[in-house]
Amino acid sequence: MSSSSIPRTTTNSGSIDGSLRALGIALDEGILARLDELFAGVGLTRGRSAPEAYAW
Structure with a gap:
């Protein structure tokens, strides 16, 4: 029995x-x-704020 099937x-x-x-x-x-x-957040390291910081 896997641990994921053990009931809480x-x-x-x-x-x-x-x-x-x-x-x-x-x-x-x-x-x-x-x-x-x-x-550091993505925006802080790439100089942009979200959501632009997450786009490439």
Whole structure:
């Protein structure tokens, strides 16, 4: 039986609780600025805004 065919039950609901914990995490401005540098949007790296930035 593949893992995709296993029904969701209360035994694996702990992953939901772990995901909800992420909602309470606050990042300071320095971390947010660094994330913006690492994961710059397409428009920022190509000098155009969406949707033009996604066209070639």
